[in-house]
Amino acid sequence: MEQICKQPTVAEPASGVVQAEPDSVIQVSGLTKAFGHHHALRQISFEVRRGEFLTIFGPNGAGKTTLIRILSTMTPPSGGDVSIDGFSLADDANKIRNRLGVIAHQTYLYETLTAAENLRFYGRLYDLPDLNNRIEKLLAEVGLRARQNDLVRTFSRGMQQRLSIARALLHDPSLLLLDEPYTGLDQHASEMLSGWLARLRDNARTILMVTHDLERGLDLADRVAILVKGKIVFSKASSDIDKSKFQKTYYEFVEQNTRHT
Amino acid sequence: MIRSVTAILIKDFVSELRGKEMLLSMLVFSLMVAVIFNFSFPPGSEFIQEAAPGIIWMTFIFAGLLGMNRSFVYEVDKGCLQGIMLAPIDRAVIYISKLIVNFVFILLVELIALPLFVVFFKLDILGSPGYLLLVVLVSTLGFAVIGTLFSAIAVNTRTREVMLPILHFPVAIPIIICAVQATAAVFQGQEWAVVWGWTKIIVAFDVILFIVAFLTFEYVIEE
Numbered sequence: 163m164e165q166i167c168k169q170p171t172v173a174e175p176a177s178g179v180v181q182a183e184p185d186s187v188i189q190v191s192g193l194t195k196a197f198g199h200h201h202a203l204r205q206i207s208f209e210v211r212r213g214e215f216l217t218i219f220g221p222n223g224a225g226k227t228t229l230i231r232i233l234s235t236m237t238p239p240s241g242g243d244v245s246i247d248g249f250s251l252a253d254d255a256n257k258i259r260n261r262l263g264v265i266a267h268q269t270y271l272y273e274t275l276t277a278a279e280n281l282r283f284y285g286r287l288y289d290l291p292d293l294n295n296r297i298e299k300l301l302a303e304v305g306l307r308a309r310q311n312d313l314v315r316t317f318s319r320g321m322q323q324r325l326s327i328a329r330a331l332l333h334d335p336s337l338l339l340l341d342e343p344y345t346g347l348d349q350h351a352s353e354m355l356s357g358w359l360a361r362l363r364d365n366a367r368t369i370l371m372v373t374h375d376l377e378r379g380l381d382l383a384d385r386v387a388i389l390v391k392g393k394i395v396f397s398k399a400s401s402d403i404d405k406s407k408f409q410k411t412y413y414e415f416v417e418q419n420t421r422h423t
Numbered sequence: 424m425i426r427s428v429t430a431i432l433i434k435d436f437v438s439e440l441r442g443k444e445m446l447l448s449m450l451v452f453s454l455m456v457a458v459i460f461n462f463s464f465p466p467g468s469e470f471i472q473e474a475a476p477g478i479i480w481m482t483f484i485f486a487g488l489l490g491m492n493r494s495f496v497y498e499v500d501k502g503c504l505q506g507i508m509l510a511p512i513d514r515a516v517i518y519i520s521k522l523i524v525n526f527v528f529i530l531l532v533e534l535i536a537l538p539l540f541v542v543f544f545k546l547d548i549l550g551s552p553g554y555l556l557l558v559v560l561v562s563t564l565g566f567a568v569i570g571t572l573f574s575a576i577a578v579n580t581r582t583r584e585v586m587l588p589i590l591h592f593p594v595a596i597p598i599i600i601c602a603v604q605a606t607a608a609v610f611q612g613q614e615w616a617v618v619w620g621w622t623k624i625i626v627a628f629d630v631i632l633f634i635v636a637f638l639t640f641e642y643v644i645e646e
Contacts, residue, residue, distance in 0.1 A: 270506030286430035
């Protein structure tokens with residue numbers, strides 16, 4: 163049987179207590195989030211080290227998006243401590259925002275603006291210097307330079323997601339949070355996205371992705387975790403996982419923990 | 424802060440000039456009301472002179488609600504509001520930007536529709552156009568101050584088209600009453616003291632509501 167953690171952390175699964183590590187980018191300790199009587203996250207703790215790619219799998223309603231919303235400072239937690247790059251979520255939200263980029267199934271792009279205008283708008287919010295050069299460079303990197311003056315509404319879903327990657331990387335964040343980035347993409351666009359994410363991982367960016375997509379999530383990750391009903395019930399380095407058996411393992415953990423709660 | 428507010432303003436004005444969803448819906452509604460009421464009363468009717476302030480403000484309020492509903496809808500459709508919230512800016516920047524956008528667009532529609540009401544209803548504003556402009560400015564600001572906060576709440580509800588008026592009207596009633604009374608005073612050619620008596624109440628509500636909205640907006644959009 164794979165490793166089961168009642169109160170695990172990703173970096174230090176056994177104790178349930180986050181061990182401070184000098185190179186950890188995300189430190190989460192005892193994080194809870196409740197919406198009324200519904201507990202979306204229940205005392206979860208984990209760390210993500212600098213340059214690590216962590217994938218968190220989980221079924222619908224597991225709390226994956228809530229976790230991303232909290233880490234990205236969009237929703238305040240109900241309890242627990244979160245720090246990113248050494249900054250506390252409660253006290254230094256704007257410093258954290260400067261260090262993170264988010265790619266989600268929603269693109270955060272305005273359809274009535276052009277590709278360049280979208281990036282210019284977000285660049286101004288981040289008060290970035292040399293913005294036009296950054297935009298040109300990023301649009302070239304995601305293969306959209308020729309379409310920079312076209313309205314986003316004329317882009318395919320795959321092109322919009324590539325532009326969304328450019329938007330997320332505009333301020334050169336050290337941490338990327340990915341929330342179901344494959345949703346709505348066809349096979350070709352999904353493969354392109356995987357290629358992009360692999361490049362970002364190889365450039366030593368710290369990445370945390372939540373997804374249903376077991377195959378792609380496992381391929382990219384250095385470490386994987388399973389979140390069920392607001393608790394991390396499994397975590398392991400991907401190199402220690404038999405990929406051919408992971409789907410079975412995943413369903414076992416989901417079923418076991420869904421039944422027990 | 425000014426740079427971020429400017430960025431959102433530029434984005435909203437460019438988007439609106441291309442899409443014209445907000446302006447067109449407000450303008451068409453206002454013009455329809457002006458035309459319909461013009462045909463509802465016989466030419467030279469004195470009653471229309473008395474009813475005009477109420478008709479005008481009812482039109483501006485409903486038109487404003489139509490527009491303000493749109494102001495956050497297109498932000499949440501593609502998750503763009505989350506994109507803005509990810510940026511290292513205070514939440515107040517979002518509120519102030521949206522408030523300015525709503526205020527400018529509603530005012531623009533009012534400045535187009537008001538002359539039509541004056542012509543159709545044969546209203547006399549030549550004696551004190553400045554008074555009328557002041558009443559329109561402070562009342563519109565009040566509606567926008569409340570409407571911007573409540574449209575941020577309404578946009579995350581399933582019945583967002585209905586929710587904004589339900590939330591907005593009870594709080595806006597003092598401003599509506601004062602705006603109608605001040606406008607009536609202008610049309611009746613009453614002296615400045617009477618107009619200012621109503622207008623200063625609107626100004627007081629503007630200040631109080633702005634402080635409340637400014638302080639609560641962060642909590643409204645984060646949950």
